[in-house]
Amino acid sequence: MERWTIYLGAVILCASAGLTASDGPQSGQPNCAPTVDSACEINEKVASMESFRARTEDGDILTTNQGLKISDDSNSLKAGVRGSTLLEDFILREKITHFDHERIPERVVHARGAGAYGFFQVYNSLANITKAKFLQDPKKKTPVFVRFSTVGGFRGSADTVRDVRGFATKFYTEDGNFDIVGNNMPIFFIQDAIKFPDLIHSVKPEPHNEIPQAQSGHDNFYDFITQQPEAAHMLMWVNSDRGIPRSYANMEGFGIHTFRLINEQGVSRFVKFHWKPYLGVHSLTADDAGKLVGKDPDFHRRQLWESIASGAFPEWELGLQIVEAEDEFKFDFDILDPTKLIPEELVPVIRVGRLVLNRNPDNYFAETEQVAFCIANIVPGIDFSDDPLMQGRIFSYLDTQITRLGGPNFQEIPINRPVCPFLKNNQRDGLHRDTINVGQTNYHKNTLNAGLPKEATPAAGFQGFPERIAANIVRARSPSFDDHFSQAILFWTSLSSWEQDHLVDSFTGEMAHCQPAIRERLVRLLLNINESLSNRVALNVGVKIDPMPYHTAPPKPVTPSPALSQRNQSKDTILTRVVAVLVADGVNGQAVAQFKNAIIAAGGNVSIIAPRFGTVTPAEADGALIPVNGTFGTFPSVLFDAVFIPGGASSVALLGKIGAAVHYVQEAFVNLKPIAAAGEGVELLKQVGWTPQDAKPPAGVVINDGNAISNAFTAAFVEAIKQHRFYEREKTSSVPS
């Protein structure tokens, strides 16, 4: 009770900062309808990179890097046609040498990723809480580059593995670059940066045999993490459905740490940054995610690319949770502890602006691979807090770029250049220095160059928050960071029963690859969170433990936070959803056409799946041939969001005899996807245990009587697709897949 009172106090104080839930155009609801009118906008940042773009022009001739025209790019210089090859062949050597040096070190974490350009626009001026210039003018579109990533896998690993996702945003502001280097989960595994190398060593492939790739389910990770009770909360998040998002556009993003916002008057408030996706937070099933690793390892980056290319731009709203400076100690956790979130029901997330990704990069390496994010990239009006994880990050990012991007001049790489004046200082030279600094002086203060470049006035220059500190220097952890389980319990308690089931399944899967002693340690750790969770995992992985918890402090009572459950996510659009339409010769062509039009009109898309590529002949004598997009084997159901089986007696009879087509329907059913059938197409539903003689179809199965489809049917199916998945089927289905 007391805890709620304190939190509600924080809510009121947040409102007193001059920022209320109504500052967003529609409080609490996504309000950024997708923009489809500004495809591939050339924003300020994109335009500033034009002089670096190289295009092949009509009539271009192959040259060496020195500009020498090449007339034979297929044969090396030899002593006679049968060799040997001459060292003198500088053209061969130049080409091979460049090739030999094409690779740079991949990111030590977050190596696998995909990026895009876009803009950020604030809804209303936030001048009352921050002087950050990009948060002042609702007319201003600030260019951004966003990179999404997995954490553990190598650069060539698959997109859909269970993992945390990186969500890093670079704002190119008039005051320099501001980066929010966040994740799709609001907390982190550890509290102090000094444990980061251990955490990452443990989760990466084991060093003796480099197994497993991009998987956390192995001995080293769980050996480490079960000895770090502070990780209990994050372990719950990563083993929940948040660890297998449907797409990047279906993920929330979080700055995680508590930052500061500072206004023109020097007043500082604490803030947590959130990204709220327009499409809502939705996940794959574990079965989909696992199969996609093999069927389409590029699933997420392909979706991002294709949705931008087709004009269905991914969008998020920036949300702020504000805590007044004087409320810093009013919570029953420490707001500097990165393993804790602030429940949204207690400090509301105020939606203050929108992020739209509307342009794909031109070149993966030049832009997405070379972009260098850094948590230390802040602008006046935004500052750090003393979160010890954040403090370590301030050092690490710049440092890692020096190795990764080959020296201290990586800011000169086009994607990393700010759009305002930069490099106006006396730093000089180093590997890959492109700038030619003209003039005699390279020091401050000088008189020989009129003292230039000169210091900004205190008002114009960056000034860190003058935090008052009186402390002994110690190597220790604050006791206010000690409660490791209350929020893990909060998370568990806030989930729906199907989300809880998925956590049990995920922990079971992770433990499958761990030895008995480590399984037992996990089960003990989980006992501190929930007895049933622990018992269910113990039963699944064959562990028996005495009931003594790993930590003995009794858990505090928690009040569930509905915002933590995906059950409560918005389900009001089918944008980016694709329906597989299963056809063979003799299909009702008119139904296929009508269905396609209806789905496209609602914002989704369809893919025609048939026994072979080419075209399918419809039942109608005068019907047009139907072009095929994929076959049952090459475009399996795990790639799609829903399935439709149109009528047409011979089409359906044929599909019923093709094992891959039957499997297609069963697999979509088992993965809880909406399925529709019309006319004879209903026949195939007996493969998922339903016939028209049964009472009513299973949840998410939509039937159209007769072959000619009705508007009511397509409308009902669109509604089903919006629901994403039908988790109630999970418990009842005995369909194999």
Ligand code: HDD
């Ligand atoms: Fe980190 C990359 C997010 C803790 C050290 N981190 C990196 C990226 C993201 C994050 C999204 C990829 C950026 C990109 O796309 O290029 N990291 C986080 C979050 C953390 C976090 C949300 C905790 C709240 N990181 C963290 C700590 C350290 C690092 C505690 C070290 C003390 N992170 C790095 C790094 C990386 C990195 C080694 C690897 C590549 C890079 O920086 O540019 O410096």
